[in-house]
Amino acid sequence: MARATIFHQLHDLGAAAWFGGTLANAVALNPAAASAGRPEAVGAVTNAGWDRWTPVNAAAIGAHLVGAAGLMKHDVGRARVQKGVPTMAITKTALTAAALGVTGWSRLLGSTVSDHGAVPAAGGTEPSSSTPADVASAQRMLARLQWAVPALTGAIVAIGSFAAEQYRPEEVGRGLVQRIVG
Numbered sequence: 001m002a003r004a005t006i007f008h009q010l011h012d013l014g015a016a017a018w019f020g021g022t023l024a025n026a027v028a029l030n031p032a033a034a035s036a037g038r039p040e041a042v043g044a045v046t047n048a049g050w051d052r053w054t055p056v057n058a059a060a061i062g063a064h065l066v067g068a069a070g071l072m073k074h075d076v077g078r079a080r081v082q083k084g085v086p087t088m089a090i091t092k093t094a095l096t097a098a099a100l101g102v103t104g105w106s107r108l109l110g111s112t113v114s115d116h117g118a119v120p121a122a123g124g125t126e127p128s129s130s131t132p133a134d135v136a137s138a139q140r141m142l143a144r145l146q147w148a149v150p151a152l153t154g155a156i157v158a159i160g161s162f163a164a165e166q167y168r169p170e171e172v173g174r175g176l177v178q179r180i181v182g
Helices: 002-036 039-074 076-081 085-114 133-165 169-181
Strands: 121-123
Touching: 002 039, 002 085, 002 121, 002 133, 039 076, 039 085, 039 121, 085 133
Parallel strands: none
Antiparallel strands: none
16 A cells, blocks of 8 residues: 555645646736836746746656556556445546647647747737737637636646545445346
């Protein structure tokens, strides 16, 4: 059980950091960058913030994936006998794949913005009239995607909390009985 606990901790801590960091940046950094003064400073502040977050986010995602892989291996037998576990595992896997895809896409778009350095902008995900066309396009897409990652990772955190409840002995027993009885 100690190994499962470590996997749970990695899974949950990684998901929580992935969720919290992207939500904080969408809620606070992107809009707050608009108050940086000059349009070039807006881009510089936004890029500096997201560039600092990227390695932390990568570590959070890595911890989550290591924990998820360990839990999947640990829970193979439980998934065979406890009702609800396979559906929950498939749902979490699908959400994780979607969150990885959106995060990767966001990072590619963010690189387009960041590569321009102190690009003039109205806000972190809001181009100004002097924003280069490729950066403006990336910012408009990032304005939409910045909410997708916290939504997906928030769902992962919520399902992870529910899944932890399924480990309680009475839930394991109830799931086993439901699976046998039908």
